[in-house]
Every structure is written in C-alpha cells, then in structure tokens.
Amino acid sequence: MSQPSYWSERITIGNLAFPRFIGGPLDGITDAPFRKLVREFSKNELLYTEMRHVACIANDKGGARSLKFEQLERPLNYQVAANFDTYIEQACDKIMQKGVDIVDLNIGCPARNVISSGSGSALMADLPRLKHILSTFRKHLDIPFTVKIRSGFKQCNAIEVAKIAQDCGVDALAIHPRLQTERFAGRPNMALAAEVKKALNIPVFFSGGVVNFKLANMVYEQTGVDGFLIGRGIWARPWKLQEMAAHARGETFVVDNKMILSCALKHFDYMLEHYGQHAVYIFRKHVPFYVRGIAQASDVRQALMACKEPEPVKELLIKALG
Template sequence: MTKPLLALAPMAGVTDAPFRLLCARQGADITYTEMISAQGMLQAPPNLNAYRFLTQVWPGEGKVVAQVFGTVPEYLSEAAKRLADMGCFAGIDINMGCPAHKVTGGGSGSALMKEPDLARELMRAVRQAVSCPVTVKLRLGWDSFTADTFAIMAQEEGLNGVSVHGRTRMQQYMGKADWQAIAQVKQAVAIPVYANGDVFSAQDGLDILKATGCDGILIGRGALGNPWLFGQIKQAMDGSGIPPPTPQEVVALALEHGRMMVDWKGEKHAVVEMRKHFAWYLKGMRGAAKARTAINHAETMSQVEDILQSFCEAQE
C-alpha cells in the first residue's frame, strides 16, 4: 500500500514560499499556495507584487499545488493554464471550500457547493486547460452533506483527486470536523480522497486516516507554528515517536523563518507579516504573552532577535 500523503493545506496569508519550504523540510509531501483569484491574477498589472509573491516557488520546496478560485470558467481555465505554464507547480487545485464572505459573496469558494452545474463547468474548464493533475477542495456541503455528489462529479470530469474539510460552510470552524462523513466521500469514488479538519497532533493524524480510510491528510491550523507536525505524523505511522522540539529549536526555526521573510519582502514588511507566525511559534510556552506583546512593538528583526533570545534564556 502506498503511504498516505501529508499535505500542508492552503491558507491565505500563511502558506507562502518561506512557510511552505519549512513545512516541506519537516516532512510535508506536498504543499498548497494561498488561494489565488483567477480574475485578479489575469487582470493584475504586470508590476503588481502581490501576484508575483503569491505565485513564487522557491528551490527546495518540493511539490507545490497552486490553488485558484473564481466563478467564471474562462477565467479559471486561463489562470490555470498560466500557472501550469510557469512550470513550477505539481498541480492545480480549485477552491470550493472557502467559507469567507469576501469569497462566497462573489459566488466562489464553498458557495459553489450550492451551484452544482457551475461547479461542474469550472472543473471541466480547468481539466481541459491543463495536462497536470487537477484537484478540488470541498467542504462537506453548504448547509448539508453533498460532498459525495461533488466528489463523483470531480471523478466524472477527470480530476485526479478531491480533498474534503469535514465541516459544512454553515459550521464555519465550529464543532468538530466530521471524519465519518469524509469516510462516506472516500467510499463514493475511486479517485484519491484527502481528509482535512482538526489534525493537531501525531495521534490525530493516525486517527483521521483510520476513521476515513483516506489517501492522505491536509493539515491547516495544526501546522501553524508547528511545521514539525508532518515529521511527527510520519514517525508515528512508522510506529515510532520523536520528542517535541525544544524551546531553543522552536526559536531557531522561528528566527530562520523571519530572516527568510526579510530577504524576500524587506525588513519593514517582514517584521509585520511575521508577528502572527512568532505568536504561533511561541504559543503555550512560558512567557509567550509578554514576548508576543514585545514583538508586536518591534520594528526591526534585530529587536525581535533580542526579544526571542531573552525569551529562550528564560525557558532554561
């Protein structure tokens, strides 16, 4: 049996090149870009940095899937083609899972689960536009379970797999992800199905695979500040365990992440963009709240380094 695939789920504002690289190094088999607006990308002036950053893949990242969203088949197919032609992506994923109002309001993301005919058209358009693998990311449904129908549709349209977040759009992030419902989707199709929702530990990784019988897992929030989770799940699958990283290791990786961001976007942007990541890295450790407040007032990476140095010493 092939080993289950461990993927870093697409997360807007999070899964950029530096974070994907760190997760790949820690064992993620595949990672997703942040969602990319098909229309936005096609209409952006060539000198707009936002899309350049969104679509950049770094050496050493391994397999990266570009995720697109939109409602117009022609835009989605053209954007998919341009992304595929860049030659750095392992596949194209269509977002039919995002619950955010700014996305569903325009009819994209999980709102497509209310529009099966349009959803099919979009799948078909992207499939016909590119020769690389095409997947779709679903929720369980809009307000009731329909993900099995959409997975069958994906299979009929020649897609290479589906991922399913075990909540409906109406549930947003409330309650627990329904892994049994994901198992039903897995049963409904022959193409690979990837389970998603509430994997925060190595044990969760084993449990979701067992509960769903899926071909792999997408991990979102569990990877925030914790790229080690991928390696921990791999070890657990092999029947062994690895100790959690020490506070020193966590701080070292957080700083490496920060320096990558400085080299990429410049110090001013990096210090601000890294605030959330630093908070995630430090979460749960002694003195984290105080360090976080200090980092949120820092203006240079060397100030952040000083704060983290003292934080580290206080852990000993």
C-alpha cells in the first residue's frame, strides 16, 4: 500500500504546489461553467482548460472566445495545440496577460481534424518539429510549462518524447498511455507510464480511467506517478476531486440525489450565464450523466429533447432527482 503521507503531499510545478488529484481536459465538457462549479468543492486543485489552437488564441480579438473564463477558476493549466511556431509568441503573451498559472501543450489528441494539421499526437511522430515547438514555447513563457502526451502516434515512443520534453525545459508531463490508434479505449499501458516516471526528474501525471481513489492508489503502486488527471470520472461529478481527497484521508464522502440535483441546476445556470439561451441545447449532453442510475433515466433523456426553454429543463431535473 502507498504511505498515507504520499496523499497529503503536494506536487510542485515550478514555484507552485497542488494536490495530487487534478481536473483533466475534456473538450466540450470541462469548460468554464463546469470549472466554476468544480471550484465550489475544490479550491486548490489544478484544473486543465480544454485545448485551443494557438492561431485561434492569437486571432481572437479581445479573447472573447478562446480566453473566456473567470479568474475564480484558477489555478488553471491552459491547454494549447500548435503545429508550427507561427502564433506561439502572440498566443503566449495573450494567455499570460489574461492570467493563468501554467500553459500545457497537447501532444496527445488523436482526433482526425487535429492530427491532419500536424498538431496533437501527430507531433509525437515528428521529433525535430516537436523540439522546435517546445523550445519556442519555453522561450516565450514566463510561467510553468507542461505537456500531455500519449504512448505514441502509431508506434510507442513515449520515453523518447518525454526526455525531449524535459530537455526542452518542460516543468511536468502528463501521460495518457494509449497510442493514437487506441483513442480512449483499451487498457492503459501501466508499465510504460512507470518507465516514463522512472526516466524523468520532473513530475509525471497519469491520465486514463482513474475514476476513484482505489484506482488512483492502484495506479500509484504500479507506476509511482506524482499526480492523477481525472477526465471522464469528473463528468457530471464536480465533487469528484474532493471525494477522492476525502477517501485518500480515509474519510467517507456522501453523494445523494439532493447534491446531484443541486449540482445539475447550478451547472445549467452557469452555462446559461456563459453561453446564453444556446445552453439549453449544449446542456443536453450532461443530463444523462447526472441522471444515470435513476429508474426513469431514459424517460428523462427523451423528454429533454422536447425542451426548448430553460424552465422545462429545470422542472425535468427536479422531477427526476428531487
């Protein structure tokens, strides 16, 4: 078993320190309204933003879209994608001006539209370009810089990539130990994550299927990593990081329908504030996760499709979970 002290220690990134459980990036899910909700449970935990391409940040007038978040969401690790050095300096300046704690480069995204431009996990298959991009970020960032990688693109080369990142001055590295071809399914490669941890001096985080403290503890014992990115496990579970911290201390953490309802309603209100009326449609993807486990879940999902205004959505949630 891990020593209890391991779980109470903090991870150091540059001159910053964070608890070991971290809110990972999920595009379209862990957005600004959701992060604001997570902050009601977890004040000090690091939260990743969703990935934004440096060109999108550099060309976004006033940061109206790509940099739309609130300072209360910090500490934030703002995740970017890049395929060339163009726009990196401009994007870094804008991000630092807006105020975040860390910048993370995504070197792991498997999506076709991302890899077709040479960003995301495609960078793991072009090491000279990767080195140049990493050095360019390092040169223009005055704040800590991290990367998130996979096992590799088509072939496993995570150890080589991790060493390159460390040599280029990266302050911490997260690994989702699956190849691009495996996307988000199959068993994460624990042995590889352990080798990456052993090969580096900087903190290493694990991403892949960690949905509770028991699994985090198992990952720690098999890999020795320093921190855990909670991805799908936090979806519609904004209390998840606090729950895991409580379990790490040997405490109980009670989740009941009253709490789930209160979170779902707040989440929806924050989305309405952030996205306006369009939130009625965007919120649809979250509802099945809030009502999963209740007897009428499929009726709720069906009724939701007919809702065109905020009030009926709220009434539906209250009827299902109240």
